Amino acid sequence: MNIKKETATVQIRQIAERLQLSPGTVSIVLNGRGDSMRISKATQQRVQAMAKEMNYQPNMNARRLRQAAGEKASYIIAVYWCNDFLDELLGKFFQGAYLVTKNSKLNVEIVVQPYEFNELKKYRENMNSNRYNGVIIGGASEDDLSFMEAMDFNIPIILMNRQSNKFSWVSISDYESGRKCAKLFAARGHKKAGILNKKNKGRGSRLRELGFTEACEEFGIEVGTEWTGVAEKRNFESGYQEIKKFFMAQKDTPTALFVMDNGLIGGVLMALKENNIRVPEDMEIIVSGDDEALEYTTPTVTSLRMPMLDMAKSALEMMLTMIENNISIPMNRILVPDFIIRQSCGDFPELEDSVKKR
Missing domain, CATH: 3.40.50.2300 (Response regulator)
Incomplete structure (x- = not known):
């Protein structure tokens, strides 16, 4: 049945009359409480479909201060x-x-x-x-x-x-973002890389990590399990402790590190400095995510900037x-995303050469 949309304001009771339901039931469904009030999925779908067909517009502003006279509702x-x-x-x-x-x-x-x-x-x-x-x-x-x-x-x-x-x-494009970091490390001649992620990983974080590790394998970069860390939280302390635990105990450390969250980078840099690992001379670093603070660390940090x-x-x-x-x-x-090249990791060699020739 094709019902023409109303041009005047549609009220809950009109939807209820069309569906032969009680206004209370319709109100509960349109307020998003159908599941908690044990209203069947079929009934909820009927109510939602009819509300859409009749162009029902809820009175959200009844819960708020009235708009000034003549002002269009937000x-x-x-x-x-x-x-x-x-x-x-x-x-x-x-x-x-x-x-x-x-x-x-x-x-x-x-x-x-x-x-x-x-x-x-x-x-x-x-x-x-x-x-x-x-x-x-x-x-x-x-x-x-x-x-x-x-x-x-x-x-x-x-x-x-x-x-x-x-x-x-x-x-x-999270997977491609991870690949992009691996490609830069490969272009700069790295053969061993580490990765530091955080415990609460969303789908995007996991895809970036997968893209990075699979591309590293493709480009001949080794990412050993002993060089893989998982920070408990996304803060300075977690970055510091994880680098100490997962990297500093190894005699053979990687020459490149992908830090998956910029909240960890301050602690990472401190832990590396305490263990006499120089950035970028001994280890180049890229961090996922950019903020102003990365311009003021020592060294400044190359980032994969998310276009937020x-x-x-x-x-x-x-x-x-x-x-x-x-x-x-x-x-x-x-x-x-794009790279913001700073001191912790240089650009693709061909791009660096073109800049020097200018």
Whole structure:
């Protein structure tokens, strides 16, 4: 049955009448509480489909202060961000979001909700059209993604640096990023490399590590298990302790090191210095992720810069496009990181030679 979308405001009771359900049941489903109230999946799907067909628009602003007279209501976008990454990454996200909202004629409010690694499911009842127009999720773990894939949502969902067949996403080519680091080490003549990752690995981190190790094998670079470390946390202390434990006990240390998180680098440099390993003379280092502090370490650190600003702009532009045009088909975009060459590791030799000739 093809029902024409209403031009006037559609109310919950009208959806209930069409489906011959109680307004209470429809309200529970549209508020994202269908599972907790044991409403069948079939009924929830009927309600969501009818709400979409009738162009139901929830009264989110009833929970907020009234808009000034004549002012257009804002789109309310929730940003769920993993607590492990509440640092410069979130700051860069908001820089990108600000640029989009500044250049847009749309009113956009952004609500931030931190969550713990693997605990996104605690907020499932909040991710619905009665609260937000859309949700952007950053730092999701494998468990978080599994939870999301098993759920049905009535608003656009966009994943940051994660990929899904069900949801829209903006991501970095993580596997190719890892290969890119191995390729640089190979071009600079390294035959033995180490890798330092963190304990709470997301899918992106694992793909970068896989891309790096497989490319090292392809290029003839040995990555021994004794040169592989896993930091407990993404901070100075963890980087320091892991380098001491996994690298300094070896008589034969690698000449190249890929540090998978820039939060570890300060401790890494201190541990190497204490053990008389010079950077870059004895060991060249690349770190995944860039921030201003890498310009002030001794030596300064070469990084694989994640285009967070562009990711944020892409995610919010995609979200507004989906909302404005009522798009439900998943969209995606892949971005490529680039090197910021500093003292800890030089560039590809051919590029260095071309710079010297200028």
